[in-house]
Amino acid sequence: MENWLDRVVARPLIGIQTLPDVTRSMLVQVLSPVLTQHHGNVDVSLGLAGIVEFKLVNGFTLRLTPTDVIVQFDYKTTWESSAGKLKTPVVPEVRPYTELLTQALSITSAVVGAMLASSGGSQTSVARVGIVAIADLDPDNLVPGVDLLTTHLGAPWRQRRLAAANATLLANLDEDNEHVERCHHGLVFDQAQPENGLKLTLDWQRAYLPTLPEPRKRFQGELDACRDRALAYFQKIGEGELFDDAAD
Amino acid sequence: MTLPISTATWVLPADTGASTDDRGHSASSEWVRLRSASSSGTTPDDLASVESIGSLSGQVSKGLRGSSDRARCENDAQTTSWYRSAPEASNREALSSTLEAERNRLVQRKYDGGGLTPRETNRLRYLEWTLDQLEASDYEPSLERLANLAHTIREFKASISELTTDLRRAAERPSRSRRQK
Numbered sequence: 392m393e394n395w396l397d398r399v400v401a402r403p404l405i406g407i408q409t410l411p412d413v414t415r416s417m418l419v420q421v422l423s424p425v426l427t428q429h430h431g432n433v434d435v436s437l438g439l440a441g442i443v444e445f446k447l448v449n450g451f452t453l454r455l456t457p458t459d460v461i462v463q464f465d466y467k468t469t470w471e472s473s474a475g476k477l478k479t480p481v482v483p484e485v486r487p488y489t490e491l492l493t494q495a496l497s498i499t500s501a502v503v504g505a506m507l508a509s510s511g512g513s514q515t516s517v518a519r520v521g522i523v524a525i526a527d528l529d530p531d532n533l534v535p536g537v538d539l540l541t542t543h544l545g546a547p548w549r550q551r552r553l554a555a556a557n558a559t560l561l562a563n564l565d566e567d568n569e570h571v572e573r574c575h576h577g578l579v580f581d582q583a584q585p586e587n588g589l590k591l592t593l594d595w596q597r598a599y600l601p602t603l604p605e606p607r608k609r610f611q612g613e614l615d616a617c618r619d620r621a622l623a624y625f626q627k628i629g630e631g632e633l634f635d636d637a638a639d
Numbered sequence: 640m641t642l643p644i645s646t647a648t649w650v651l652p653a654d655t656g657a658s659t660d661d662r663g664h665s666a667s668s669e670w671v672r673l674r675s676a677s678s679s680g681t682t683p684d685d686l687a688s689v690e691s692i693g694s695l696s697g698q699v700s701k702g703l704r705g706s707s708d709r710a711r712c713e714n715d716a717q718t719t720s721w722y723r724s725a726p727e728a729s730n731r732e733a734l735s736s737t738l739e740a741e742r743n744r745l746v747q748r749k750y751d752g753g754g755l756t757p758r759e760t761n762r763l764r765y766l767e768w769t770l771d772q773l774e775a776s777d778y779e780p781s782l783e784r785l786a787n788l789a790h791t792i793r794e795f796k797a798s799i800s801e802l803t804t805d806l807r808r809a810a811e812r813p814s815r816s817r818r819q820k
Contacts (some may be wrong), residue, residue, distance in 0.1 A: 393734065395765070398772040406649030532771075534768055535761065536765070577650065592648075632761065635757045635758045
């Protein structure tokens, strides 16, 4: 399905909040499927508060905090050496957001699946699923929906566009007896620093009330459903559907 | 409505433009590198601080030994343009013609059929933006080649003018054989 995020520089992040806390003994069980799948060099780091981070070779990072499993993609610039010359940067090719998201979901699925299937997994549950898009946009060529959003935020000042913004807007989108869907909308730009462009963060979340029932059976299906719902909402933002009533 | 659970976001300050180191960590956090398959040094003290890290790091290095070259090839394949260019180009073409047909229908209705609804107006704007992006990505390789060519020509011009200067200087300087005469 067509998604505007494939036409800009956008990176995915997946967050899964698990309950109760992830114990360290689970790490070994969690690691195996990820390493088997990616066969790559992995940098393992330990941060404060028991956060463990695995940097995979293909740009993905797996971060385990006591309550969250986070998979994130970042573009990495490498350096090329040639004798007698300065090192030159090699800029990676931009890849479609939906393709990166599919890979991130596959890592997430392997890790959380292993957690739930482990001996302590029957005690583990899923409290929240998040699908995030982090996009760096050109303010002079914004997708129409984001252009409408920034114009709307600047509406009280009539005809004048906002000079700068650093905002997070959390909106509830939908809810039923089992969960609430919501999205954090992050918007950062400053006309005085045009080189930084406009950073848009769309952090779509499904929060369960209080946790996902039968997570072992249902997690994969929920992850797929969350992906579809999040992508549909991101597309709605890009097309400006939120502003349909305000169109000319 | 008050939400029953935390409204926290997973996105780190690093992703919203705060200062970070080269690993993407925020400047305030402290990290200990436990094991890297690509770098050899991990001190015993680093490892001793974590229970079960012995088996963890053992698994990491066992799982990785001898596989790094293959991993690098796979990674390259995913990011090299030739790997995806042919199917992507045809997908792009198919997508362009579908979107263009929809755009044309909306434009025709806008002028002949009594205008568009607000939803259709937004959709039309979106279609035009997407078609522009697709067109730009079609021209990108040619523009890149053109920029490279311009760079080569500039370099060539600079070396020609350097050569001309050297030749002129050499011609103005009396040669040793002429001086001897």
